[in-house]
Amino acid sequence: MMMRNPIRGRSLVLAALMVAPASLAFGCSVDASSPADGKSENAATLDEPYLVGRGIADITGEAAEGHGANYGRLDQTTVGIHIRQRARAFIVVDRTTGKRVVLVTADEGSMYASVRQAVLAKLNAKYGSLYNERNILIAVTHTHGTPGGYSDYNLYNIVTFGFHQQTFDAFVDGVVESIDRAHADLAPGTISLGRSQLSDASANRSRQAFDLDPAADKSQFPNAIDTTSVVLRFDRGGSSVGALNWFPTHGTSMTGDNGLITGDNKGYAALHWEREINGVNYRNPGPSFVAAFAQTNAGDMSPNLDLKPGTGPTNDQFANTRIIGTRQYQAARAAFDQPAEAIAGSVDYRLSYVEMEKLTVRPEFTGDGQSHTTCGATLGASFAAGSTEDGPGPEIFKEGVGNNPLIQKVTEARYKASDELRRCQAPKDILLDTGSLGFTAKILPIQLVRLGQIYVVSLPFEPTVVAGLRLRRTVAQRLGVDVKNVIVAGYANDYAGYLTSPEEYDHQDYEGGHTMYGRWQLPATLQEISRLADDLKAGRASTPGPNPPGPGGREAFQPGVVFDAPAIGYNYGDVVTQPQASYARGQQVSVVFDGAHPKNNLHRGGTFLEVQRKVGDGWQTVADDGDWSTKYHWERWGVAASRVTITWDVPADAAAGTYRILYQGDAKEIGGTITPIAGASREFAISP
Known part of the structure; x- marks a missing residue:
């Protein structure tokens, strides 16, 4: 049995607005050659x-x-x-x-x-x-x-x-x-x-x-x-x-x-x-x-x-x-x-930690001949709207500038005392100031890796294609290399939302609303990665930057597994629903077991299931829970019991013969002892 949290909802941001601010951070190790x-x-x-x-x-x-x-x-x-x-x-x-x-x-x-x-x-x-x-x-x-x-x-x-x-x-x-x-x-x-x-x-x-x-x-x-x-x-x-x-x-x-x-x-x-x-x-x-x-x-x-x-x-x-x-x-x-x-060619690398909030960006990177400053991290109303193409948020939030009039009014009222932040983030309708609340990062790693003639720009952002293009062009120009040999590796080393061009930011789609440090975030990133490129080219060490804070609080609000118990009339590993006697290629085999909660043992490096084919007097595993053809599905069965359904889509090239499906799990007793359990289906045939 696992206790459930009664909270339910759809939006990360709506939940965030109800949570008190807390500090967060991480540490770094000392580097050496x-x-x-x-x-x-x-x-x-x-x-x-x-x-x-x-x-x-x-x-x-x-x-x-x-x-x-x-x-x-x-x-x-x-x-x-x-x-x-x-x-x-x-x-x-x-x-x-x-x-x-x-x-x-x-x-x-x-x-x-x-x-x-x-x-x-x-x-x-x-x-x-x-x-x-x-x-x-x-x-x-x-x-x-x-x-x-x-x-x-x-x-x-x-x-x-x-x-x-x-x-x-x-x-x-x-x-x-x-x-x-x-x-x-x-x-x-x-x-x-x-x-x-x-x-x-x-x-x-x-x-x-x-x-x-x-x-x-x-x-x-x-x-x-x-x-x-x-x-x-x-x-x-x-x-x-x-x-x-x-x-x-x-x-x-x-x-x-x-x-x-x-x-x-x-x-x-x-x-x-x-x-x-x-x-x-x-x-x-x-x-x-x-x-x-x-x-x-x-x-x-x-x-x-x-x-x-x-x-x-x-x-x-x-x-x-x-x-x-x-x-x-x-x-x-x-x-x-x-x-x-x-x-x-040689292997080399540079890394610096950068304070992304209130970072001065020089005119050579802003594109308008003036210096600008990044903002304290915020999320916009369009962030809460989500990406309608991939995962939309609540219907009250919309992508685009001017499409959230209620949020705009709330923003104006809430940030009246911080008009500077609102002006800095414009035209974003600020929904949540994650930086001042301590909800997101302020100090981030920017990295450049060389493998011969290839250069990999490593960023903790989700760059758009135009942002990626500008990064590649900038690094190529600083190093004097072919732009085709510069690769942008986003989603790396940490995470701090999106990276849009200033022009894209102005539209305030989901991506712009999730570009947390404002309109000049991309120019700031170009400036910092240029510094690493210059250092790499000159053969000098890069300034390490400010020390990131240490690990933050790691509160867990969801209780763990209290105990397991088999369903009435069953033992652990018993087959509740047996497979058919035979299947053709392309059909799906389905077996239901009396099981236990998988949190008791994640089976990292192992498997919760095996599909086995009879070979001589023994059995040979042909698939496990890492294969595309299988699915391991867990559900609660009453209070403390678990029902485990294992399916196998018989591949088109499956060898004809006799098969069975094995289940492997682990059950937790009331006293906390965890014991391995297992079950096997009856044999079934795969026809030629």
Whole structure:
């Protein structure tokens, strides 16, 4: 039995307005230069100038009665698993200097300083300063189908009913494990670059704002979308061992009504390439191939091609997830397979922490010849409206300037004593001043990573395509490199909302309302990333910036599991509904078990289910809860009992034979003891 919080609602912001302000913060580790691995060698004489390491680890959070944060809905609660969450890490070491970088892509909704700091602390305990805050980039795919509650920022923990330690630990431990595995996997290798175009996996969900941008910017995106798919290919010993892709589209193919944990379209793209194409066993710590699908400037890019939640190219959100994911895989694979540009040159990095509020922006970056200042962080009424194309908010809120007259009146009254803030944020109708309330970050990490001729701009924002273009152009100009070789990695190292151009900000769509530091936030970011680029080019250290505050309060308002009990007339693991005697390929097998609450044991690195085929006198596992073909669904059955439904969509290429489905769980006794439980269905046949 798990006690429930009676609060229900739809809007993160409406809940935020009822919560008292609290402090939040995070800490940082001391950086140090990276020592070389063994003897220094002349890279020019090496056929494999880098050491390359890869690792995958499970980061799946609470599969039941966890709460998602990215749709801002109090009623978005996890009820099971469709695709397990993974962290994928690549480590690249320059064999000449020993400098290294770590690139992590995690199937999560947002990246927060709380997670980054905990990861750094664990790595420091194992490796000292070898892996540190400057040379680690942790980014997320921005899937909206995963549990939240792992932030120290109060705004993002409101809809999750506070902090969720289990989900936080799964995220942190999984990222550390992926880096550990990549470190152990280091071996000489090469890296190459490929590019392709993908035009049917995104649509611009903020077209009116985009249309306000200058023609010189809009001309780079003829259909108002960024179609570039960029891939780094990793090879060792003449064989390909990994791929890291950047393409902009939101992780919102699955809607806010879905309760099954999912990596969404990018999670499926990685799953498809790794498991369905290359046969990777995720429960084996040494995969033969790692494919990460990272985000870039996806702020205004929706995968819902018909610009309504769960629509385009079909009206089935599961089908759309698979289709959009497959298209990303196909574009990445085309870039991966084509004759590629070899990556050559040094590995380097710079990072600074920046106080984003009240930051003076010099005229060379503002575009109007004058200095300007960023604002205290706020959210606008259009933020509360949500993205109508991906996840709308309450109907009383609307996107766009002048469309919230009631909120405008409230704003004018509320901020009469702070007219300066209202003028600074204009034309935003301020709904919530998150900065002064301590709900969101003030000090943020800005990072620049070099891999040979490739430069990765790492930001804690969701940049629109035009914001990304301006970032790439600025860095390319400062470094004197081809703009095509600059990649913007959004959703990285922390989270502080969106990053729109000043012109887009003026329209105040959802993206502008969620650009928290005002109209000059993008010029300020261009100024700070230019500073890092200048430092990198000159070979000098970057100013570290102000120290971020330490971890904040982590109040948890949702009670844990009190105890489990089987339903009357059943024992744990008993089959309530057996499968049919036989199935054809393409049909769905469904089995219902008497189970227990999955929060008792998240089975990180394991599984809650197995689909097994009889081979001789034994059984061979053909699928688990990390496969697309399976779904693990939990529901309460009375007061303390749990009903677990496991489904398996029989693949078109499934071998004929005898099968069964296993359930694995853990039950909590009244005294707190947790004991493994299991059950098995009767055998059934898959016909030829």
